Amino acid sequence: MMASKIGDVVRKIVVSAEAPKPVGPYSQAVVAGKDMYISGCLGIDPHTNNLVTGGLEPEAHQALKNMGAVLKAAGVDFGNVVKTTVLLADINDWPAFNNIYQSYFTGCFPARSAFAVKDLPKGAKVEIEAVAVVGRITEED
Numbered sequence: 001m002m003a004s005k006i007g008d009v010v011r012k013i014v015v016s017a018e019a020p021k022p023v024g025p026y027s028q029a030v031v032a033g034k035d036m037y038i039s040g041c042l043g044i045d046p047h048t049n050n051l052v053t054g055g056l057e058p059e060a061h062q063a064l065k066n067m068g069a070v071l072k073a074a075g076v077d078f079g080n081v082v083k084t085t086v087l088l089a090d091i092n093d094w095p096a097f098n099n100i101y102q103s104y105f106t107g108c109f110p111a112r113s114a115f116a117v118k119d120l121p122k123g124a125k126v127e128i129e130a131v132a133v134v135g136r137i138t139e140e141d
Helices: 056-073 091-104
Strands: 011-014 029-032 035-041 081-088 111-116 126-133
Touching: 035 056, 056 091, 056 126, 081 091
Parallel strands: 081 111
Antiparallel strands: 011 029, 029 035, 035 126, 081 126
């Protein structure tokens, strides 16, 4: 094993059996140092590997449950998320999505950007990726 050098960063692949397997050549999440990068989460049922039915609302709930499972596998939760990116197939779903989103993120909301996109994998209505910090969070004003 090589000796560590000043500035070296440990990278760890995060895998959760409670979240769907990736649909391509990528990891569910990667932790580098104290930063956790969570791949885009779709509303895929981890038991069937199929998109849940019913449109945006069930998909958004399932996508966020999947993200929660990946966060849990790294020993953190939604309170550790500092940035999300939301991809919507229809920007008119924005108000309904916000109602669901705010039930998972409480207190200090993470920074967020959102985009309407032409298509998402598997014909999904929403995809959510995130950046989290691994470790104890202390809030300041």
